[in-house]
Amino acid sequence: MRRLAPVLREDGVELDLISLVRTILAACKDISFRVGQAELSGVLGSTLDENIQGETQKKLDVLSNQLLKDMLLESGFVRAIASEEEDFIVEGEHGGRFLVAFDPLDGSSNIDINSLTGTIFSILPVPDNKLAGDAITESDFLQPGRNQVASGYVMYGPSTILALTTGKGVKLYTLDKTHGSFLLTNENVSIPEETQEFAINASNQHSWQAPMQRYVRDLLDGKNGVRGKRFNMRWVACMVGDVHRILCRGGIFTYPVHTDNQAQPHKLRLLYEANPMGLLIEQAGGLVSTGEQNILDIQPTELHQRVPVILGSKQEVQVCLGYHD
Numbered sequence: 001m002r003r004l005a006p007v008l009r010e011d012g013v014e015l016d017l018i019s020l021v022r023t024i025l026a027a028c029k030d031i032s033f034r035v036g037q038a039e040l041s042g043v044l045g046s047t048l049d050e051n052i053q054g055e056t057q058k059k060l061d062v063l064s065n066q067l068l069k070d071m072l073l074e075s076g077f078v079r080a081i082a083s084e085e086e087d088f089i090v091e092g093e094h095g096g097r098f099l100v101a102f103d104p105l106d107g108s109s110n111i112d113i114n115s116l117t118g119t120i121f122s123i124l125p126v127p128d129n130k131l132a133g134d135a136i137t138e139s140d141f142l143q144p145g146r147n148q149v150a151s152g153y154v155m156y157g158p159s160t161i162l163a164l165t166t167g168k169g170v171k172l173y174t175l176d177k178t179h180g181s182f183l184l185t186n187e188n189v190s191i192p193e194e195t196q197e198f199a200i201n202a203s204n205q206h207s208w209q210a211p212m213q214r215y216v217r218d219l220l221d222g223k224n225g226v227r228g229k230r231f232n233m234r235w236v237a238c239m240v241g242d243v244h245r246i247l248c249r250g251g252i253f254t255y256p257v258h259t260d261n262q263a264q265p266h267k268l269r270l271l272y273e274a275n276p277m278g279l280l281i282e283q284a285g286g287l288v289s290t291g292e293q294n295i296l297d298i299q300p301t302e303l304h305q306r307v308p309v310i311l312g313s314k315q316e317v318q319v320c321l322g323y324h325d
Ligand code: AHG
Pocket: 084, 103, 105, 106, 107, 108, 109, 201, 237, 238, 239, 240, 255, 267
């Protein structure tokens, strides 16, 4: 049965959407606590299982997934979820008008070394033809990133930080652990257009395509090269951490095509990594691309589809794209 028209708050954001984000945050607070307990709660290390992508699941990947899944499916706002750690979509309550795709714990290789991790989420509308109650299928999640009604991440670092967009700019909130609430700490994030900082896993250099080889070589040439300035490099091994740095002070981040892996030429996942981060970056004034097209315009074909990613400060991403023309 179709639900009543959504109730809007003064700034135009639906109350149901706000309640849904609050549900995600309730799960993330729990994840934040468990990440912090680490060895004390016996949550470090790996399970014996692999996810559908052939990656060994860490105990905290599984735990974070279960917390988000249970809370979202019981919330009444969510019709179905898709997760990095779930082979297939999972249906929730019939009244829910939203689909949520998430990476429960991004940066899994950082878990055991007490370094940055995060949760990434993407909220999509249930397609109109499914509002009447027909079963949701995987194809209902295959919407371009532009359809997202909200996206964000929660970063588990020295402080726990939420970056959120509902399509009207990007806000940052910091978890006040004395009260348990996320307090607004930056109400209008704006990425500087220029930068002298780049993020790429340089150990893959042998497998980059020619344009990326040339682009990075010119960055490394510094002051005396064609770019005429020195660039610094950072790599957190957690997309949330790298994107957060770019929201704070600019930069360019890329996980480009791997030419030496025909079976899996890209690393990052479209629906729950590239798209939600893409919307945040664009809403903060940055650019996001595969090298060929804007990531948010891609028509997805698979739930766990992977794509090349170039994102960050507008002018620097444009320079990088110039090498790809
Ligand atoms: P996940 O831990 O969810 O599998 O994602 C890891 C991703 C991303 O967060 C990060 O930018 C990248 O993989 C790190 O890749 P390297 O292992 O090549 O550093």
